[in-house]
Structures are given as C-alpha cells and as structure tokens.
Amino acid sequence: MSENKSRRGFIAASTAALAGLTLAPGIRLVEIASAKPDNEPVTSKVRWGMLIDTSRCQSGCTDCVTACGKENGLGEVKKPRTDAQWIRKIDLKELKSGHALSLPMMCQHCAHPPCVDVCPTGASFKRADGIVLVDRHICIGCRYCMMACPYKVRSFVHEPHTDQNPEVPRGQGCVEGCTLCVHRVDRGGTPACVEACAAAGHNAMLFGDLNDPESAIAKRIREVKTTQVRADLKLDLGVRYEGI
Amino acid sequence: MKAIVIAVLWGLTFAAAHAAEPGRTPLPAIAIEKPGQCVEPKELMRRDHMKLLQHQRDKTMHQGIRTKKHSLNECIACHAGQKTGTVLGKDGFCQSCHEYAAVKLDCWDCHQPKPGQKTAGAKP
Ligand code: SF4
Ligand code: SF4
Numbered sequence: 001m002s003e004n005k006s007r008r009g010f011i012a013a014s015t016a017a018l019a020g021l022t023l024a025p026g027i028r029l030v031e032i033a034s035a036k037p038d039n040e041p042v043t044s045k046v047r048w049g050m051l052i053d054t055s056r057c058q059s060g061c062t063d064c065v066t067a068c069g070k071e072n073g074l075g076e077v078k079k080p081r082t083d084a085q086w087i088r089k090i091d092l093k094e095l096k097s098g099h100a101l102s103l104p105m106m107c108q109h110c111a112h113p114p115c116v117d118v119c120p121t122g123a124s125f126k127r128a129d130g131i132v133l134v135d136r137h138i139c140i141g142c143r144y145c146m147m148a149c150p151y152k153v154r155s156f157v158h159e160p161h162t163d164q165n166p167e168v169p170r171g172q173g174c175v176e177g178c179t180l181c182v183h184r185v186d187r188g189g190t191p192a193c194v195e196a197c198a199a200a201g202h203n204a205m206l207f208g209d210l211n212d213p214e215s216a217i218a219k220r221i222r223e224v225k226t227t228q229v230r231a232d233l234k235l236d237l238g239v240r241y242e243g244i
Numbered sequence: 245m246k247a248i249v250i251a252v253l254w255g256l257t258f259a260a261a262h263a264a265e266p267g268r269t270p271l272p273a274i275a276i277e278k279p280g281q282c283v284e285p286k287e288l289m290r291r292d293h294m295k296l297l298q299h300q301r302d303k304t305m306h307q308g309i310r311t312k313k314h315s316l317n318e319c320i321a322c323h324a325g326q327k328t329g330t331v332l333g334k335d336g337f338c339q340s341c342h343e344y345a346a347v348k349l350d351c352w353d354c355h356q357p358k359p360g361q362k363t364a365g366a367k368p
Contacts, residue, residue, distance in 0.1 A: 125306065165356070
C-alpha cells in the first residue's frame with residue numbers, strides 16, 4: 001500500500017511538472033490518475049462526478065455524443081425514437097431574453113437514484129463509488145427504471161447487436177444508460193466524452209472525485225456556483241452544471 | 245427382476261462398446277490452438293467454468309474487480325479460433341461443446357465473441 005502511495009505521489013508530481021497546463025484557476029487539463037489496483041473493490045471513499053461548464057459547451061458540437069457511441073458500441077443514432085442514446089445534446093433558450101445554452105445530458109448518477117428504488121429485480125444498482133449501473137445479467141427489461149428516472153436518460157435495447165466493444169457488453173432486451181465509462185474509470189481513465197471534449201479544445205467537461213477535496217472538480221465546485229438539475233428532488237447528483 | 249438387471253447391464257455394455265467405436269458417436273471439437281497452460285486444471289474447467297465465470301462476473305459488475313484470471317474476455321482471447329477469430333461457429337471452442345451437451349449459450353446475446361480488446365482506459 002505504501003509503495004502504491006509513493007507511486008501515486010510520483011504520478012502527481014510528474015503530472016504537475018508536465019503541466020503548467022492550467023486552463024482556468026482550478027482546472028487542470030491532465031487529471032491526476034488515481035487508478036485502484038485491479039483486485040481491489042471500489043469503495044465509497046471515492047464519489048465519481050462530472051461538472052459541465054455550459055459557457056464552454058458549443059451549440060451544434062456533438063463530439064461527446066459521437067465519442068460515447070464509439071466507445072460503447074452504440075454506433076450512430078439512425079432511429080432516434082428507439083436507438084439507445086446514453087448522452088444527448090440539448091439546446092435551451094429563454095424566450096424572453098433570447099439567452100441560449102447548449103449542454104450534454106446523461107445519467108446524473110444520483111446518490112439516491114429512483115431507478116434503483118423501483119427496480120423489481122435489483123438489476124439497477126449503485127456502486128460504492130457512486131456510479132449507477134444496470135446489471136444486464138439480472139435485468140428483465142421491464143423498463144420501470146426508465147419511467148422512474150426524472151431525467152429520462154435510460155434506453156431500452158430493442159434490437160439484437162453483434163458489434164459490441166468487448167469491454168462493454170450490451171444486447172437486446174435490457175435497459176442501459178451512461179456508465180461513466182466505468183471500464184475506463186476502473187483503470188484510472190476518464191470517460192470518453194470528457195476526453196473528446198478536451199481533444200476538441202472545448203474543455204466543457206470535468207471529471208473527477210467529488211470526495212477528494214484536492215481534486216480539480218471538488219475545488220471548482222467549491223469556488224463557483226454550480227447547479228444540480230431539478231435540485232428540488234434532492235437526489236444529490238453526481239453530475240453538476242455551471243452557468244444554467 | 246433379474247431379467248431387468250441383466251437387460252440394463254447388457255444395454256450399458258452395448259452403449260459403452262459403441263461409444264468407444266470411432267465415428268458412431270459425434271464428439272465436440274475441442275481444439276486448443278494456442279499452446280500453454282489454462283488458468284485452472286482441465287478437469288475443473290470442464291465441470292465448473294460456468295461457476296468461475298459467474299463469480300467473476302458479479303465481482304466485476306458490482307465491485308469493479310477487473311483481474312484477468314477468470315475474466316470471460318481472457319478466455320475468448322485465448323480460445324478464439326485462429327482462422328475464424330471467434331469462439332462461436334461449428335467448431336468454435338464454446339459452441340461445439342455446448343451444442344454437444346445441449347446447453348444453451350446466452351453469453352453472446354451481449355458479450356463480444358471475438359477478441360480485440362481496445363486500449364480503452366489508457367491513463368489520461
Ligand atoms: S439520472 Fe436516472 S438513471 Fe441516472 S441514477 Fe438518476 S434516476 Fe437513475
Ligand atoms: S428494466 Fe431492468 S434495470 Fe430497469 S427496472 Fe426493470 S429489471 Fe430493473
């Protein structure tokens with residue numbers, strides 16, 4: 001464990017050295033990797049979350065959506081009424097002032113997820129680190145969770161698939177949604193959408209550990225006003241927005 | 245009673261004799277194309293691979309434990325046919341045996357039967 005800590009320390013130091021890559025105060029381009037060893041279970045010491053800065057998110061840009069489709073084997077959305085969509089771009093406009101916003105919407109990874117409350121089988125569950133998932137081995141496709149989710153971010157898979165990414169199994173008859181790219185996160189990576197947004201130079205998405213006071217995301221949330229969508233529901237969301 | 249026992253015994257001997265005769269009994273094609281050692285003894289894998297896989301599946305899904313030893317993707321990486329690139333198909337490692345034993349395989353409704361792990365999860 002101590003060896004592990006010093007390794008992390010080394011990574012942190014070299015990352016810091018690598019980067020005067022500070023975009024804005026408190027936002028680092030390169031997030032410090034905090035990969036857990038493969039054989040250790042996830043713990044509630046970590047709470048994964050995301051912060052989306054709507055002032056940086058461009059209307060018309062769908063880089064995050066494309067990256068998600070590619071990473072998770074969803075492909076292009078050809079039939080929007082039935083094809084699975086884990087992340088959508090939404091354009092908002094206040095009619096009176098004309099003030100317009102664009103933002104990505106995906107599973108908010110609620111700390112008190114209604115989709116888990118209603119699931120009759122236990123397939124919809126929250127991991128110790130706050131990531132909400134569907135265990136397809138258990139899901140019976142009843143779609144109660146889709147009805148219960150206030151954000152309407154889950155999809156039902158209507159058709160058989162054969163082109164899955166080996167790390168993201170998915171198939172007909174189950175409900176699915178954003179996994180925060182759990183297969184990448186478990187190895188110390190970041191979600192594909194966040195990576196794509198940064199690669200395009202927009203840097204509107206920030207991913208990290210909300211429980212770590214030193215993480216870029218925790219610092220930013222402390223410094224600026226951020227909003228949880230439908231905060232009145234008191235679901236304690238993992239995804240927050242800036243500028244809405 | 246005696247007659248029945250004798251009939252049964254005779255039946256068994258007959259069946260055994262014929263099972264040994266090549267060509268009469270269809271056998272699954274178990275082709276181990278990649279040399280090397282499996283993660284567990286052969287006898288254990290033949291009987292209990294499904295238990296190992298299910299145990300690993302729950303640990304991966306719910307606890308994020310992604311060790312390679314009993315991971316389905318690692319099985320596929322090793323056992324996919326060199327030519328076909330998959331564990332399915334007529335002589336595919338999984339399918340041929342499961343067809344022989346008449347046990348339905350539903351892993352592949354969701355899992356990818358071809359290896360080809362992407363480098364996803366590279367450190368940022
Ligand atoms: S946003 Fe919806 S699907 Fe995601 S955790 Fe909350 S209720 Fe569940
Ligand atoms: S569709 Fe699946 S995950 Fe959703 S409530 Fe039904 S069994 Fe649970």
